[in-house]
Amino acid sequence: xxxxxxxxxxxxxxxxxxxxxxxxxxxxxxxxxxxxxxxxxxxxxxxxxxxxxxxxxxxxxxxxxxxxxxxxxxxxxxxxxxxxxxxxxxxxxxxxxxxxxxxxxxxxxxxxxxxxxxxxxxxxxxxxxxxxxxxxxxxxxxxxxxxxxxxxxxxxxxxxxxxxxxxxxxxxxxxxxxxxxxxxxxxxxxxxxxxxxxxxxxxxxxxxxxxxxxxxxxxxxxxxxxxxxxxxxxxxxxxxxxxxxxxxxxxxxxxxxxxxxxxxxxxxxxxxxxxxxxxxxxxxxxxxxxxxxxxxxxxxxxxxxxxxxxxxxxxxxxxxxxxxxxxxxxxxxxxxxxxxxxxxxxxxxxxxxxxxxxxxxxxxxxxxxxxxxxxxxxxx
Amino acid sequence: xxxxxxxxxxxxxxxxxxxxxxxxxxxxxxxxxxxxxxxxxxxxxxxxxxxxxxxxxxxxxxxxxxxxxxxxxxxxxxxxxxxxxxxxxxxxxxxxxxxxxxxxxxxxxxxxxxxxxxxxxxxxxxxxxxxxxxxxxxxxxxxxxxxxxxxxxxxxxxxxxxxxxxxxxxxxxxxxxxxxxxxxxxxxxxxxxxxxxxxxxxxxxxxxxxxxxxxxxxxxxxxxxxxxxxxxxxxxxxxxxxxxxxxxxxxxx
Numbered sequence: 001x002x003x004x005x006x007x008x009x010x011x012x013x014x015x016x017x018x019x020x021x022x023x024x025x026x027x028x029x030x031x032x033x034x035x036x037x038x039x040x041x042x043x044x045x046x047x048x049x050x051x052x053x054x055x056x057x058x059x060x061x062x063x064x065x066x067x068x069x070x071x072x073x074x075x076x077x078x079x080x081x082x083x084x085x086x087x088x089x090x091x092x093x094x095x096x097x098x099x100x101x102x103x104x105x106x107x108x109x110x111x112x113x114x115x116x117x118x119x120x121x122x123x124x125x126x127x128x129x130x131x132x133x134x135x136x137x138x139x140x141x142x143x144x145x146x147x148x149x150x151x152x153x154x155x156x157x158x159x160x161x162x163x164x165x166x167x168x169x170x171x172x173x174x175x176x177x178x179x180x181x182x183x184x185x186x187x188x189x190x191x192x193x194x195x196x197x198x199x200x201x202x203x204x205x206x207x208x209x210x211x212x213x214x215x216x217x218x219x220x221x222x223x224x225x226x227x228x229x230x231x232x233x234x235x236x237x238x239x240x241x242x243x244x245x246x247x248x249x250x251x252x253x254x255x256x257x258x259x260x261x262x263x264x265x266x267x268x269x270x271x272x273x274x275x276x277x278x279x280x281x282x283x284x285x286x287x288x289x290x291x292x293x294x295x296x297x298x299x300x301x302x303x304x305x306x307x308x309x310x311x312x313x314x315x316x317x318x319x320x321x322x323x324x325x326x327x328x329x330x331x332x333x334x335x336x337x338x339x340x341x342x343x344x345x346x347x348x349x350x351x352x353x354x355x356x357x358x359x360x361x362x363x364x365x366x367x368x369x370x371x372x373x374x375x376x377x378x379x380x
Numbered sequence: 381x382x383x384x385x386x387x388x389x390x391x392x393x394x395x396x397x398x399x400x401x402x403x404x405x406x407x408x409x410x411x412x413x414x415x416x417x418x419x420x421x422x423x424x425x426x427x428x429x430x431x432x433x434x435x436x437x438x439x440x441x442x443x444x445x446x447x448x449x450x451x452x453x454x455x456x457x458x459x460x461x462x463x464x465x466x467x468x469x470x471x472x473x474x475x476x477x478x479x480x481x482x483x484x485x486x487x488x489x490x491x492x493x494x495x496x497x498x499x500x501x502x503x504x505x506x507x508x509x510x511x512x513x514x515x516x517x518x519x520x521x522x523x524x525x526x527x528x529x530x531x532x533x534x535x536x537x538x539x540x541x542x543x544x545x546x547x548x549x550x551x552x553x554x555x556x557x558x559x560x561x562x563x564x565x566x567x568x569x570x571x572x573x574x575x576x577x578x579x580x581x582x583x584x585x586x587x588x589x590x591x592x593x594x595x596x597x598x599x600x601x602x603x604x605x606x607x608x609x610x611x612x613x614x615x616x617x618x619x620x621x622x623x624x625x626x627x628x629x630x631x632x633x
Contacts, residue, residue, distance in 0.1 A: 007448040011455060011572050018566045048568035062569050072569075 009068050016072045019048070020079035028080040031207035032352055037162050038083055038207055046117015051090060055099050059107050060115035066242070067304040070249040074297070077253030078260075081356035082207035084253055088246035089158045089208075090114065093364075094121020096239045097167045097184055101227040110165050110186055122163030124154040124213050125236055131156075132369045134236065135178040139170035139215065141185065146222050148172070148185065150215040153197065156363070160211035161196050164189045168215070169236060172229045182232025186224040193218030204355035241317045243364045245307065248300035248320035251328035251360040255293045258328070258335035258353050262286055265339050276338075285338060289331045296324040315377040322370035325360035332357035382434040382492040382529055382551070386425040386458065387481065387512075388418035390442050390449035391502045403602040414452055417497025419564040420557050424527060425495050426457035427562060432529050435459055437489070441469050441480050454575035455567035461578065462489065466585040473596040474503070478511030483588045485516065493534065494554040498523055509556035519549040522556040 005013070023041050031038045045051055053069040055061025069091065077084025095114045098106055113119035130136040139152025152170055157163075165188055172183040187194055197212025226235060263286060266277035276282045299320040306313035332354040336343035343350045361367045393413040398406040414422075425436045438453040439462040440446075450461050464484045472480070485491065494513075499506035506522075513520030525544070526537035529551075538545045539558050567575075611626060613619040627633045 007451055008572065008576055010448065011451055011567075011575075012569065014452075015455075015567050015569065015572055022566060048566075049570040050568075053569065062573060064569075064573065 005067075005071070009071060012064070012068050013071050013075055016050070016075040017078075019045075019050075020076050020083075024076065024079040024083055028083075028207075029347075029352070031080070032082065033206075033346075035201065035206040035209075037209045038080075038086075039162075041083060042086060042120065043117065045087060049117075051087060051117045052095055052111075052115025053091060055095060055111065055115050059099070060112040062115075065304075065308040066245065067301055067308055070245050070300055070304045073246050073249040074253040074256070074300075077250040078257045080207065081250060081254050081353075082205040084250045085205050085208050085247075086120075086159065088243065088250055089123060090121040092243035092246045093123035093239050094159070094163075094165060094167055096242050097123075097226055097235045098186065100238060101184070101231065101235050102186075105223065106186060106226065110188075114165060119164035120159050120162060122157055122159035122166045122213075123239070124157045124160070124166050124168045126156045127153060128155045128212075132366055134182075134233065137169070137171065137182070139168075140174070141170040141172045141183060143172070143222075144219070147219045148222060148225065150185065150187070150193070150218040150220065152215050154213040154215070155197075156200070156210055157213045158208055158210050158363075160213050161199060161209040166194070166213070167226070168213075169232050170215075172232075176230065179233050180230045182236075183229045184226040184232045184235045185220050186226060187218065187220055191218055191220060203358060204352070205359055206355075240365055241314050242307070244317040244321035244370075245300055245303050245313075247360055247364050248296070248303065248317070248324040251321075251324035251357070252293060252296045252300060254353055254357050254360070255289070255296060255324070255328040255331050258332045258350060258357075259286070259289045259293055261348075261350050261353070262289060262335045262338045265342075269340075282338060285334050289334060292327045292331065296320075296327050299323055315374055318365070318370040318373040318377075321360075321365065322367045322374070325357075326367060329357040329361055382428065382432055383490050384425045384428060384434060384436045384493045384495060385485070385489060385491040386418075386421045386436065386438050386495040387508070388422060388438055388440050388449070388453050388497075389415040389477075389500045389502075390440060390446045391415045391500060394501065399603040403605055405601060405603055412446075412449065413501075414449060415497055415501040417499060417501070417557065417559050419456070419497075420559050420561055421495040421497045422453060422456045422458065423562045423564040424524075424557050425493075426565075428493070428527065428529065429457075434492070437462060439464065439481065439484070439489070441465070441472065441477060441484075443467055443470055450580055451572070451575045452567075454578045454580075455572040456565065457571070459578065461580045462583060463580050464583045464588075468585070471598065472592075473594050473598075474505045474507035474511060475595045476592045477508050478515055479592050480588065481508070481512050482515035483590075484583050488583070492551045492553075493529070494518075494552070496554065496556045498556045498558050506556070509554055513554035516552075516554070518552050518554055520554045520556070521547050521549055523558045524555045525558050525560045527555060527557075527561070 049062045052061035053064045054066050057063045073088050098111045114121050127137050142149050168185050168187050173181040195214045197214045200210045266282050269276045303313050303316040303320045335350040336354050342348050392410045396410040400406045429436050436458045437460045438458040441464045444465045496509040510520045521536045523539045524536045525539045528535045533550045535548045613623045
C-alpha cells in the first residue's frame, strides 16, 4: 500500500492552496456576509482548468484522477466551503451525468463549456415534497413530437440562480415507478419556461447560490435527454456516488481549517498566565480534532482511490460522506469552543466554519440516507 | 529571440522549521520549495519570452530525488530543465554551486541571458550569480527590477541604496533579480499536469570535470533568539538621558 500522494498530486494541492490563499481568502468573509456569488473567482478557477478536473482533455477537462480532484476540493474548501462546494457540485453533479451517461454530441456541446469554465452547471432533482424521498417528485416530463415538455418545481437547486447548464429530473413514465420512470434532461439557461424561483437565505455556505427552479411548459428537444427514458434514478444515484466523495473532501477541508484556527488561537490566548494550549483539556480537544481530520482524509481518499481503480465504491463514498460530515460539524463546534466568546463573533473564521459545516450532514444525501445505503450494502 | 536560462535552488521551506530546546533546529517535518526569489527569476524569464520570443530552460543542482522541484519549476513555464544531480550535492556552499553550474553550462548549454534570484531563501549569500558570471566570463548585473532586451544588449534597472540605476550590458549576460521585479504566477492545473511531460536533461558528476571542494564549512546552525533587557525609561529629561546612554552602551548609536 502506498499512502503517499505522487509529486504531481502534491504540486496540485500546493497550487490550489496558493490559489485559495491569493484569490479566495481575501474575499471569503465578504462573500459570506453578503451572500455574494464569487463570480470572479469561479471564472478564474475555470480559466486555470480547475472546473472539470477529472474529465478528459478532449472535452476541455484536465484528465486528472478522482483522487487528485478530491484533494483540490479539500484545499479550496479549507479557505471557503461555499467556493469548494460550487466547484464540487458543478464538477460532480452537473458535469458528471453528462460525462458518464451522455452521448458524444451532448459531451461536445455541454460538457466542454462546463469543463473549460465557460459555463456553470446545476443539478435540479430535489423538490419541495421530495428530498430523501426522491420518488415523491411531481415534476412531469411529457413527450411531444420531437420535444419533451417539463412541468414542475425544483428546490434547493445549488447554482440555480446563476447556472448556465442544468441537469433536470422528472417523470417521463410515472406508472413505471421509481427505478424506471424518471429521466434526466439537459436544460440550458434561457430555455423558455424555466425560471429561477425564490432564493434561499442560508445559515452557511452563503456565497453558494441556492434557489427554487420553476418549469412551466418548458420545452426541450429530445437531443437533450441524457441516456434513455427511465434512466433518471440510475443517473442520479451514480452522480451522488461521485458527489459524495467531493462533499467528504469539502468536510475535511472545513475541519482542517477548524484545526488550523484552533492551534493558532490556543497558542496565543493567555489565561491564568499561560497559553491555553498548555491546558490538557484544550490539548485533548485538539488531539481529537487532528486525529479525526486525518481519519476523514483517508476515508475520502480511499473512496476516490477505489473509483480510480475501477472498483465498486458506493458504500465507501457514503461512509466517507456521513463520517466526514458529522466529524467536521463536531469539530467546527469544538473550534468555536476553544475560541470561547470570540469564536461566537463575526471576524473569527471559526464562526463561519461552524455555520458552513452543518450542511455537509444534509445535502447530497442526508446522513440518514447515507446510513440506509451503507446498511443496505453491509446487510445484503 | 533570446535563449534564456533560469537557475533555481530547491530549499527547505523555512515555515516548517521548528525550534527545539537549546535553540536547536527541528527539521523533522520540513517540506521543500523553490527558493522565493528564484521564482521571480523564472517568472521574469517567461515574461521576457512573451515579449521577445526565444526559449526558456531551467537549471538546478540537487540530489537525484529532488525531482519534485523540477516539476514545480517546469509548471511555471520553462520548456525544458537541466538537472545537475548527484547524491553528494547537498548543502553546497556558493563557490561550489557556481563552479558546478559553470561546468554544466560551458560548452553544453547555449544561452544569451542567465537569470538568478538575488539570493537564496536559505543562505542568502547572494554570491552564486556574480560568481557564476565571473566563471563564465560574462557581465553580471544584479538587483534588477526591470529588464529590457534591445538587439544584442540588455538594459536593466537596478535597485540600489542610492536609488534606481540604469545599466546596459552586451549579451550574453547574467542578471540577478530582486523580488520587486514581478509577481510570480500561480501555476494553473494544466501547467502542473503538463510539467511531467517536458524534457529533463540530467547531468551527473561523471559528466563534469570536478572536483568541487567546499571552501566554507558550516559548523552549526542554531535558532535565532530574542532576549529582552526589560529596561524601562521614564518619559522625562532624566529618562531620555538614560535611554541615550543605554543605546550608546549597546552600540546602537
